Amino acid sequence: MTLALGCIADDYTGASDLANSLAKAGLRTVQTIGVPDAGLALPEIDAIVCAFKIRSVPAADAVAAALQAETWLRGQGAGHVLYKVCSTFDSTDDGNIGPVTDALRARAGEPIAIVNSAFPEAGRTIYQGHLFVGALPLNESPLKDHPLNPMTDANLVRVLARQSRSGVGLVDRKTIAAGAAAVAARLAALVQEGKGAAIADTIEDADLETLGRVAMTHRVSTGASGLGLGIARALVASGRVSAAATGTAGLEVVGGPAACLAGSCSQATLGQIAEAERIMPVLRLDAGRLVTDGIAETDRAIAFAAERLGAGPVLVASSGTPAEVAAVQAKFGRDAAGHAIEAGMARIAEALVARGVRRLVVAGGETSGAVVERLAIPAFRLGPEIAPGVPVLHALGIAGGPMVLALKSGNFGAPTFFADALKLMP
Numbered sequence: 001m002t003l004a005l006g007c008i009a010d011d012y013t014g015a016s017d018l019a020n021s022l023a024k025a026g027l028r029t030v031q032t033i034g035v036p037d038a039g040l041a042l043p044e045i046d047a048i049v050c051a052f053k054i055r056s057v058p059a060a061d062a063v064a065a066a067l068q069a070e071t072w073l074r075g076q077g078a079g080h081v082l083y084k085v086c087s088t089f090d091s092t093d094d095g096n097i098g099p100v101t102d103a104l105r106a107r108a109g110e111p112i113a114i115v116n117s118a119f120p121e122a123g124r125t126i127y128q129g130h131l132f133v134g135a136l137p138l139n140e141s142p143l144k145d146h147p148l149n150p151m152t153d154a155n156l157v158r159v160l161a162r163q164s165r166s167g168v169g170l171v172d173r174k175t176i177a178a179g180a181a182a183v184a185a186r187l188a189a190l191v192q193e194g195k196g197a198a199i200a201d202t203i204e205d206a207d208l209e210t211l212g213r214v215a216m217t218h219r220v221s222t223g224a225s226g227l228g229l230g231i232a233r234a235l236v237a238s239g240r241v242s243a244a245a246t247g248t249a250g251l252e253v254v255g256g257p258a259a260c261l262a263g264s265c266s267q268a269t270l271g272q273i274a275e276a277e278r279i280m281p282v283l284r285l286d287a288g289r290l291v292t293d294g295i296a297e298t299d300r301a302i303a304f305a306a307e308r309l310g311a312g313p314v315l316v317a318s319s320g321t322p323a324e325v326a327a328v329q330a331k332f333g334r335d336a337a338g339h340a341i342e343a344g345m346a347r348i349a350e351a352l353v354a355r356g357v358r359r360l361v362v363a364g365g366e367t368s369g370a371v372v373e374r375l376a377i378p379a380f381r382l383g384p385e386i387a388p389g390v391p392v393l394h395a396l397g398i399a400g401g402p403m404v405l406a407l408k409s410g411n412f413g414a415p416t417f418f419a420d421a422l423k424l425m426p
């Protein structure tokens with residue numbers, strides 16, 4: 001197997017978002033959980049996305065995981081490695097986008113890396129270095145209330161500089177509109193100024209195609225699935241990947257009980273849970289009790305689901321409003337609360353799978369990471385797209401017959417997302 005592209009994703013929903021964009025562009029893509037064991041049989045593929053849960057861990061741990069994956073991906077033949085971060089640049093001033101980008105760039109021996117989290121299809125655009133979520137600057141969007149990485153500055157040049165050893169510059173829209181040669185010249189000028197990272201503006205997919213062409217002349221870049229799309233299109237246009245390839249599988253029937261779990265507290269997910277209440281039984285967990293008495297609270301959820309699974313899908317949610325999240329965090333601490341709630345959701349998932357669930361929808365990147373790790377699923381191949389950035393995933397390398405999952409990024413999906421997902425997971 002010789003890979004055209006190797007990717008390292010900082011969370012699991014982000015990984016499936018990227019894998020979806022690569023597959024849609026025609027790259028035969030597999031998503032692995034971390035670096036796979038040597039024994040895992042992989043089909044003939046063009047791209048691998050190694051999914052990690054390193055968005056909100058200490059920077060040194062994120063760097064170590066990313067470097068281990070980089071070594072493995074280069075060993076598989078990857079000429080370019082993309083570090084996949086969130087389209088809303090979720091991170092803190094302590095990391096991890098800056099430290100991981102610095103480390104991958106140093107390892108690759110590159111003077112500068114393109115950093116671009118735009119994803120126009122999902123409303124993430126960048127102008128003069130400022131990230132917009134729909135019509136709102138990042139710091140006015142719901143991301144200002146994120147439970148783990150509240151984003152309070154829309155200027156990505158500043159945000160990245162605070163967490164990087166490298167100087168950070170800007171490749172503005174005018175330069176990108178002038179084409180790949182102009183972008184390459186701007187990057188060279190930034191290197192002369194001593195910069196090691198360049199935030200790139202993006203308004204539309206055509207900008208990403210230009211950036212993709214330039215990124216392919218470097219060994220490493222950092223971005224969201226928009227940059228992945230740009231790189232994938234550049235690979236197809238250059239003939240390095242066959243344009244005839246088809247990246248995604250069609251609809252496959254798995255059957256059996258289905259369940260949904262939500263740990264995301266994003267505005268989008270809160271709306272989707274409210275909508276799901278119209279069509280399936282929904283249990284709202286007591287987040288504080290998940291922290292203080294996790295076994296009892298998760299047992300309550302398992303019993304709730306077990307009683308109802310025979311009749312149709314159920315949804316179990318820990319999700320709370322910003323005020324509820326703030327209250328839980330004030331009482332128990334942000335990280336302790338987050339970890340305890342994630343562990344509870346993972347325990348519920350494990351129990352539901354033991355009761356026959358083979359169709360599972362999970363909302364939230366950290367939540368998905370905890371669930372997929374507990375279920376010990378080593379890899380996924382891509383199925384149909386449910387919503388921009390959210391594909392159906394077919395588990396690879398597990399016992400007990402076929403299983404499909406959807407791992408939804410907190411902010412993605414229509415209000416009817418849970419019903420939309422289950423429709424494509426028959």
Ligand SMILES: Nc1ncnc2c1ncn2[C@@H]1O[C@H](COP(=O)(O)OP(=O)(O)OP(=O)(O)O)[C@@H](O)[C@H]1O
Pocket residue numbers: 011013014146147148263264265266269287318319320324325326328329337338339340341342363364365366367368408409410411
């Ligand atoms: N009621 C709650 N109070 C406090 N924290 C919560 C509550 N419910 C969930 N959490 C925690 O909030 C965090 C939500 O992060 P998660 O990554 O799962 O969702 P997200 O950030 O919306 O999704 P994404 O990363 O895909 O954008 C998790 O650590 C989860 O355990």
Ligand SMILES: O=C(O)[C@@H](O)C(=O)CO
Pocket residue numbers: 011013014015017018085086087088119224225365389409410
């Ligand atoms: O890029 C995004 O917004 C998503 O793929 C994601 O990373 C959410 O966790």
